[in-house]
Amino acid sequence: MSHPPDRLDLAKAAEMHREIELLYEERGLAGISVVEDEIRWLSDTGNRLRSEAMKAVERGMDESNQNDIWSGLQVFYNLGELRSTVDSLINKYKGIGVKSVGSALDMKAISASSGGFGPGGVQRSGTPQIGGGKRAGEALWERMARCMDELHKVMTAVWQLQTVLSKKRVPFTQILFLHEVWQVSE
Structure with missing residues (x-):
């Protein structure tokens, strides 16, 4: 069984992560305690997304699997990185x-x-x-x-x-x- 749905979910999660970060920055939501608690969670989620994406890219580079490389790079693109x-x-x-x-x-x-x-x-x-x-x-x-x-x-x-x-x-x-x-x- 292949993993395309997981890859799609990572890319979509990365896109949503970036949108939330941009809203936080643009709307000046810093300092609101409820928002700050969620931003910490968002930061942890971003780190997990980066980690999974990097694993996919490196696995793809090691195994000559261009789909893994692409799916990982798509996550980093969606994160703006x-x-x-x-x-x-x-x-x-x-x-x-x-x-x-x-x-x-x-x-x-x-x-x-x-x-x-x-x-x-x-x-x-x-x-x-x-x-x-x-x-x-x-x-x-x-x-x-x-x-x-x-x-x-x-x-x-x-x-x-x-x-x-x-x-x-x-x-x-x-x-x-x-x-x-x-x-x-x-």
């Missing part, structure tokens, strides 16, 4: 890639894992010295293989995100999600 969410996702995956490359090329760790003598470092000529000969080379290639696997996952996930953003349109206006993300703030 599409651009910041996409920026956050890109930064997250960029960080994973940078960390993976840094870990793969950590000469001290390569030297230590290969049973090399000494902590590794840089010779006067500027070339890395990892010691251990063949074992060090094998350790480096093993780390590079893991790094490339990780970079492949990162690039595939970001490609999935870009594909959905460039295909899916905002209901009613038919503007691509990608254009919503690229819009320059006024």
Whole structure:
């Protein structure tokens, strides 16, 4: 059994959440105790919506399921947070890639894992010295293989995100999600 009704409910809930937030802000309802109690509940509900939407987006990016990505992004669009969410996702995956490359090329760790003598470092000529000969080379290639696997996952996930953003349109206006993300703030 598929989950489209749940996705639809999340998107509708996000839309209603945003409308209530806007009414609260525009009508100056701050300070009214009954309203403040409900606003706390609304804030908790918004956090749950964001959490469920992010789970859907990340699951979709990991499993190459564009429908999950789209349904999660629709929630963030309805909350008025599409651009910041996409920026956050890109930064997250960029960080994973940078960390993976840094870990793969950590000469001290390569030297230590290969049973090399000494902590590794840089010779006067500027070339890395990892010691251990063949074992060090094998350790480096093993780390590079893991790094490339990780970079492949990162690039595939970001490609999935870009594909959905460039295909899916905002209901009613038919503007691509990608254009919503690229819009320059006024």
